[in-house]
Amino acid sequence: MEITKYINEFTAQGYSIVPIENINIVNESRNFISNYISKKYKVTGSSEYILNHCHELIDQITDSKVNQFILEIINEFSKYYKMDQIIYSSCATFLERILGPDIASQKHPNIVFQYPNSERISELHSDAPANSFYEIVSWLPLVNCYSSKSFYILDKNKSFSLLSSYRNNQFNSFKELRAQAIKEATHLEVDYGHALFFWSGLLHGSVINKTNESRWSYNVRYKNLFAPAGLKEPLSFYNIFSKSAITELASELI
Ligand SMILES: [Fe+2]
Numbered sequence: 001m002e003i004t005k006y007i008n009e010f011t012a013q014g015y016s017i018v019p020i021e022n023i024n025i026v027n028e029s030r031n032f033i034s035n036y037i038s039k040k041y042k043v044t045g046s047s048e049y050i051l052n053h054c055h056e057l058i059d060q061i062t063d064s065k066v067n068q069f070i071l072e073i074i075n076e077f078s079k080y081y082k083m084d085q086i087i088y089s090s091c092a093t094f095l096e097r098i099l100g101p102d103i104a105s106q107k108h109p110n111i112v113f114q115y116p117n118s119e120r121i122s123e124l125h126s127d128a129p130a131n132s133f134y135e136i137v138s139w140l141p142l143v144n145c146y147s148s149k150s151f152y153i154l155d156k157n158k159s160f161s162l163l164s165s166y167r168n169n170q171f172n173s174f175k176e177l178r179a180q181a182i183k184e185a186t187h188l189e190v191d192y193g194h195a196l197f198f199w200s201g202l203l204h205g206s207v208i209n210k211t212n213e214s215r216w217s218y219n220v221r222y223k224n225l226f227a228p229a230g231l232k233e234p235l236s237f238y239n240i241f242s243k244s245a246i247t248e249l250a251s252e253l254i
Helices: 003-013 024-041 047-056 063-080 083-090 092-099 156-167 174-184 245-253
Strands: 015-019 103-106 110-114 135-141 194-199 215-224 238-242
Touching: 003 015, 003 092, 024 047, 024 063, 024 083, 063 110, 083 092, 083 103, 083 135, 083 215, 083 238, 092 135, 092 194, 092 215, 156 174
Parallel strands: none
Antiparallel strands: 015 194, 103 215, 103 238, 110 215, 135 194, 135 215
16 A cells, blocks of 8 residues: 555645555454444444444434433444554554654544434534644544535645634624635545545534434544643553553663
C-alpha cells in the first residue's frame, strides 16, 4: 500500500480515509458484537446485516434503552478486546508515520451506535482545545457509512477560516455557523474496511440518520507520548500505548 499518499493527504487536509492493512482483527471484533446481539435477540444473519438492522430488533427504541444496550456491549467487548490495539494494528504503518513510536492512546474508547431518525446526533464541534491539538482521532466504521448515516467534516483550511470568522463575530449565532459549516463540509463516505483519521482541530458533526440502516463505529484518540495533553488529565485520559527503545531505556533508569 502506498502509505505516503495517505500521509500527504492527512497533512494537506487534516484528515484521510485509509484502507485497513489488517482486517482480520477488525472482522473478529465485529463478529463478536454481532454474535452478542444475535444471541441476545435470537436473530440470525451476517454481521453486516445484524449491525445494519439491529434497531429493528429493539422493542420501542428509546435513547435510554440504547444507552443501556451499548454499555452492555462495551462491557462485554472490553473483556476480550482492546480497541486501541485493534485500530492501531489495523493501520499501524500510517499511525507510526504520523505519531512516531512513542504513543499514548485514549483510555476509554467508544463504540457509537446511531440508529435511523435518532435525534441524538453529534453537534458541530472540534475536539481540541478541550483535547490536545496534537491528537489524532481515529474513526473506524463497522458498516458502510454514507450520506446521513455517516458524518461531516471540514478540512483544516475551512475549519480554521470558519472558526476565525465565528470568533470575529461574523455570525449572529451558533445556528448560523452550523448552517454554513454543513454547507461547506464534506459529507463522508467510508466503507467498511477503511478507517478515517482526522486532526483534533477539525470541525465535524453528524446529522439525523435518515437512512434505514444503523451506523456503528469505533473511535479512539492517539497522540505522541510527549505531546501536550490539552485540558485532559493525562493519567486518567491516556494509556501509555507504546514506547521507543530510547524511551524504554531512559524510563527504566531515571
Ligand atoms: Fe468529536
